[in-house]
Amino acid sequence: MRKPGKKMLIQMYEKMVSIRKVEERLMEVFSKGEIPGFLHVCIGQEATPVAVCSWLKDSDYMANTHRGHGHALAKGIDLNLFMAELFGKKDGFCRGRSGSMHLADPSLGILGANGIVGGGIPIATGAAFASDYKKSGQVTVCFFGEGATNEGTFHESLNIASLRKLPIVYVCENNGWAEFTPQTVHMPIRNVADRAKAYNMKASTVSNKILDIHKAAGEAVERARKGEGPTLMEVKSARWHGHYVGDAQKYRPEKDVKSAKQKDCVADFEKKLLKEKILDQTKVEKIGENIDKQIEAAVNFARESPFPVPSELMDDLYV
Amino acid sequence: MKEIRYISAINEAIREEMERDENVFLMGEDVGVPGGSFGVSRGLYDLFGPDRVVDTPISEAAITGLAAGAAACGLRPILEIMFMDFMAVCMDGIVNQIAKMRYMFGSQYAMPIVIRTPSGAGLNAGPQHSQSLEAWFAHVPGLKVVMPGTPYDVKGILKSAIRDDNPVIVVEHKALYALKGEIPEEECLVPIGKAYVKNEGTDVTVVAVSKMVHESLKAAEVLSKEGISVEVIDLLTVSPWDRETVFSSVGKTHRLVVAHEAVKSFGMGAEVSAAVSEEIMDELDAPIMRIGGPFVPIPFSLEKAYLPNADHIITAVKKTMERTF
Numbered sequence: 001m002r003k004p005g006k007k008m009l010i011q012m013y014e015k016m017v018s019i020r021k022v023e024e025r026l027m028e029v030f031s032k033g034e035i036p037g038f039l040h041v042c043i044g045q046e047a048t049p050v051a052v053c054s055w056l057k058d059s060d061y062m063a064n065t066h067r068g069h070g071h072a073l074a075k076g077i078d079l080n081l082f083m084a085e086l087f088g089k090k091d092g093f094c095r096g097r098s099g100s101m102h103l104a105d106p107s108l109g110i111l112g113a114n115g116i117v118g119g120g121i122p123i124a125t126g127a128a129f130a131s132d133y134k135k136s137g138q139v140t141v142c143f144f145g146e147g148a149t150n151e152g153t154f155h156e157s158l159n160i161a162s163l164r165k166l167p168i169v170y171v172c173e174n175n176g177w178a179e180f181t182p183q184t185v186h187m188p189i190r191n192v193a194d195r196a197k198a199y200n201m202k203a204s205t206v207s208n209k210i211l212d213i214h215k216a217a218g219e220a221v222e223r224a225r226k227g228e229g230p231t232l233m234e235v236k237s238a239r240w241h242g243h244y245v246g247d248a249q250k251y252r253p254e255k256d257v258k259s260a261k262q263k264d265c266v267a268d269f270e271k272k273l274l275k276e277k278i279l280d281q282t283k284v285e286k287i288g289e290n291i292d293k294q295i296e297a298a299v300n301f302a303r304e305s306p307f308p309v310p311s312e313l314m315d316d317l318y319v
Numbered sequence: 320m321k322e323i324r325y326i327s328a329i330n331e332a333i334r335e336e337m338e339r340d341e342n343v344f345l346m347g348e349d350v351g352v353p354g355g356s357f358g359v360s361r362g363l364y365d366l367f368g369p370d371r372v373v374d375t376p377i378s379e380a381a382i383t384g385l386a387a388g389a390a391a392c393g394l395r396p397i398l399e400i401m402f403m404d405f406m407a408v409c410m411d412g413i414v415n416q417i418a419k420m421r422y423m424f425g426s427q428y429a430m431p432i433v434i435r436t437p438s439g440a441g442l443n444a445g446p447q448h449s450q451s452l453e454a455w456f457a458h459v460p461g462l463k464v465v466m467p468g469t470p471y472d473v474k475g476i477l478k479s480a481i482r483d484d485n486p487v488i489v490v491e492h493k494a495l496y497a498l499k500g501e502i503p504e505e506e507c508l509v510p511i512g513k514a515y516v517k518n519e520g521t522d523v524t525v526v527a528v529s530k531m532v533h534e535s536l537k538a539a540e541v542l543s544k545e546g547i548s549v550e551v552i553d554l555l556t557v558s559p560w561d562r563e564t565v566f567s568s569v570g571k572t573h574r575l576v577v578a579h580e581a582v583k584s585f586g587m588g589a590e591v592s593a594a595v596s597e598e599i600m601d602e603l604d605a606p607i608m609r610i611g612g613p614f615v616p617i618p619f620s621l622e623k624a625y626l627p628n629a630d631h632i633i634t635a636v637k638k639t640m641e642r643t644f
Contacts, residue, residue, distance in 0.1 A: 061392065063388070092425070093424075093425060093427075094423065094424045094425035094427070095425040095426070097422060097423055097424070097425055098423055098424060098425065102423050102424065104424035104425070104427060104428075105427075106391070106424075106427050106428065111388065111391055111392075112391075112420060112423070112424050114416075115415075116411055116415050116416070119384070119411060119412075119415060119416055121381075121384070122380065122381040122382075122383070122384020122385050122387070122388065122412065123384050123385075123387050123388035123391070123416060124388060125381065125384070125385050125388060126384060126385035126386060126387055126388020126389040126390075126391070126392070127388040127389070127391065127392045128388075129385055129388065129389050129394075130388065130389045130392035130393060130394045131392065133344070133370065133389070133394060134393070134394075152378075152380050152381075153380050153381055153384060153411075156376070156378035156380055156381030156382075157378075157381045157384070157385070159376055159378065159381075160375065160376060160378065160381055160382075160385065163376070315426070316421070316422070316426035317421070317422050317460055317461055318421075318461070318463075318485045319421070319429050319483075319484035319485055
């Protein structure tokens, strides 16, 4: 298992800051009404997608969830086209048909985020089946929350993946909340990773710190790549905001939000990099400014992109 | 030509398409070594091995999603769902994933998936193993639904479905599995979306699918002896259905009966009748009659009382003759 070098550490830091800043900006434009519909942000959870996707090639597959901006950005989705899709514009990856909840970019193996909790898990398993069938060496990563592990599709898929030794890593971001319901109410166990035992599958549970996640993901991806079978990885993650933007979280004790914010994976990593002199304050500021510029450019691109027109409504439903 | 059973025609179609294209594979519960619950895939495991004839756990939800993922990544799955009733367990995969993945993701994907499933009553299989649920799937944009009724049609349309880049639900009728019929020795492909006139007639058009085509042909024979000439159309594809063939026949006969085994309410008959009423009402000389199952689960012992048959069609045809506007 190789440890990340200086260049990789900085890249991961940049990616995390970028995801954080993109979503903060999204919350602003969403609140102003520029983006309709629903928006689910992953603020507080940025470490997982960045650490896991740092092990993936463009050709590797990824399936994710409604809280999926971080995963798509970490896998390398183009920020301008990403933003255009969220604005419902024609230049978006899905021609404005998916919005925030169903982003897909097959050219990067981004199979598509899913609006159905647990819906992506068997699809990801199917992608892993396909690469196993073709002996292509591709690995699939499947992101979901702990809430999804109460769905039948989770159990059925893990059973099949373990049976067939499929090249897949199941990544559970356990943020303690299934929409509005805490884990203590919906699950009689605390570690989702315990569920792997039932499927004779390797498992790990790690903190929300990026280097812990990076290590566990590296081992899991390597195992998949070598054809040694799937892994269930659990990250004790933290959701800062509500289920969706605008959710006042009246159901959630304030101290729970406070403790989630204390597990700030971005600030933690920044502190570590500063302490180890991999970054200094000037570099940190410069990284932030560059990202802000990219985000503004993407927002402007999205604003200027045209909406799809009604005459396109019926286009290409069938091949 | 050769004579072959409906069940063997399915087997031949799968075998030929798997030989033609290595990305085609068969997946389902008991399809491998056991050869399928009804024996449809008998021999295929020996020919193609466990990588291409894939026995799965009893996990309908996951294997449906798995087919979606495999198709999105370049394979062409044929998924067997052992009884159509069990497709209730697959609904998220079919309705929210398979049917939408192409459109929702900006038409970036083709979704070449075939879901084959035996439907229908007639084997005293009871309320959870006898239903005809084609209307559920015909109601979902993004899917195609076919219901072949003969060995020739099932072989030809299944082959077309496997080659189609869209998801196709192939509804087989389990009571037809033993039916014998002629098919050509050479390649036979039956197009999706095209209806066939199975009996020409001039007085009444009967549009039917699957096993009800045979009941309609029986009815037509009886009625011809009474001087009523019935045109029987096998719709074959429920969605997208062949409006042109139906409209042109109704334009000739001016009377319409639609027959299916699924419950009458909100069924395929309702769709065909409504479309004829909307588009060519002025061609009709009598009210349209629908034949379908009663609005009740299919009981184990009273199955015969449930099943619509040729007598029901005869009665309906006579009513359309009597009820001239």
